[in-house]
Amino acid sequence: MATYADAQELTALRSLSASIGRSPHLTQAAGGNTSLKSGDTLWIKASGTWLKDAVTDDIMVPVAMAPLLRAVEQRDSAAEQPQIFAIEALNARKLRPSIETTVHALMPQRVVLHVHCVDTISLAVQADCEAEVARRLEGLEWAYVPYRRPGLPLAQGIAERLRPGVDVLILANHGLVVAAETVAEAEILLRRVTLLLARPARQVVEADIAALTALAGSSGYKLPADIEAHAVAIDPESCRMAAAGSLYPDHVIFLGRGSVLAKPGEDVPGVTGRCGTAPMAILFPGLGVLMRGDASAGANAMQRCLADVTARVDVAAKLNYLTAAENDELINWDAEKYRQKLNAASN
Ligand SMILES: [Zn+2]
Numbered sequence: 001m002a003t004y005a006d007a008q009e010l011t012a013l014r015s016l017s018a019s020i021g022r023s024p025h026l027t028q029a030a031g032g033n034t035s036l037k038s039g040d041t042l043w044i045k046a047s048g049t050w051l052k053d054a055v056t057d058d059i060m061v062p063v064a065m066a067p068l069l070r071a072v073e074q075r076d077s078a079a080e081q082p083q084i085f086a087i088e089a090l091n092a093r094k095l096r097p098s099i100e101t102t103v104h105a106l107m108p109q110r111v112v113l114h115v116h117c118v119d120t121i122s123l124a125v126q127a128d129c130e131a132e133v134a135r136r137l138e139g140l141e142w143a144y145v146p147y148r149r150p151g152l153p154l155a156q157g158i159a160e161r162l163r164p165g166v167d168v169l170i171l172a173n174h175g176l177v178v179a180a181e182t183v184a185e186a187e188i189l190l191r192r193v194t195l196l197l198a199r200p201a202r203q204v205v206e207a208d209i210a211a212l213t214a215l216a217g218s219s220g221y222k223l224p225a226d227i228e229a230h231a232v233a234i235d236p237e238s239c240r241m242a243a244a245g246s247l248y249p250d251h252v253i254f255l256g257r258g259s260v261l262a263k264p265g266e267d268v269p270g271v272t273g274r275c276g277t278a279p280m281a282i283l284f285p286g287l288g289v290l291m292r293g294d295a296s297a298g299a300n301a302m303q304r305c306l307a308d309v310t311a312r313v314d315v316a317a318k319l320n321y322l323t324a325a326e327n328d329e330l331i332n333w334d335a336e337k338y339r340q341k342l343n344a345a346s347n
Helices: 004-019 065-075 101-106 119-122 129-136 152-161 183-197 208-218 227-234 238-242 249-255 268-275 297-310 324-331 333-346
Strands: 033-038 040-043 062-063 113-116 142-145 168-171 177-181 281-282 288-291
Touching: 004 033, 004 040, 004 062, 004 113, 004 142, 004 152, 004 183, 033 101, 040 065, 040 101, 062 065, 065 101, 065 152, 101 113, 101 152, 119 129, 119 142, 119 168, 119 177, 119 183, 119 297, 129 142, 129 183, 142 152, 152 168, 177 183, 177 227, 208 333, 227 238, 227 281, 227 288, 227 297, 238 281, 249 297, 249 324, 288 297
Parallel strands: 142 168
Antiparallel strands: 033 040, 033 113, 040 062, 113 177, 168 177, 281 288
16 A cells, blocks of 8 residues: 555445445445555455455455556457456455456546446436436436446446546446545445435235245255345236346346246246256246256345346336347356356355
8 A cells, every 4th residue: 555544545445345245236246346546556356256245355456557557548458357467466365356447447536436236227228228317417427338348348438438527437237336536435426326326116026935946846946045036027027127138247147148937837847948958047927036056146146136126127118138249248258257266166
């Protein structure tokens, strides 16, 4: 740390990060990340670590910012591997910086918070997102960034939209970024923006646990970790939205392409037989959700996220889904394979 004041800010950021990480409405699993600039060093959450562990574990990695920004500017593929820019002398745990490090480096403010806020995502999947957010964030300096894969493509998308003074980014089919000069100011801005973007969730009846247990039989499929995850299958509108494809990157990374729905009367062996694979999650319309026996904590968190997001989407809105090519580039992405490996190891 360059100064005592920076060290204090990093402590404050770790505490704020842990509280963000404890809210499933702001971040799920290893998603979301936070950073602090100290001189030319960017302290950023490590890839595959969970924000909720920011106080108990050392999850912040120091990165040399100037060469990373140069790589982004020159469209150098090195910007896809932020670990190249990690300052190894200060990186005792040999962690890799988040694949979203470039998002943080591009923002000029000292403190950057990037969250997968479910209210924001629910707006960011709607085709009318920009107009709806403009109405809600009137008076704020914000920018809308069209969907790009996280990493260098997203960094370039942000660079194209960034204007002086912008401290809020709405990332289409992805999430929210807020930035400020201090941790305290960033926390206030995050609270303000998430309140302005908040939307009520459609309420559903309870999951039919007895029916789900019977449908699982001896397949090894289990109830999801969070009871809230069932809502996506119970609410017909949410179910329709989920059935039509993948809405944001972490869904694809942790759960695979789109969602698999059981047909009326179909049990787990029926679904896996028809699909020829065992999907990470199966939605049983009107009843609830079952997760594959080896579903990680990350997969469970993402399944709940899908319920929380779709329950907030305007039922009349046209939705933007990830294209087949966008699904493919997430599934075949080396940086994500690393993050999933860490995720599996932590369960
Ligand atoms: Zn993200």
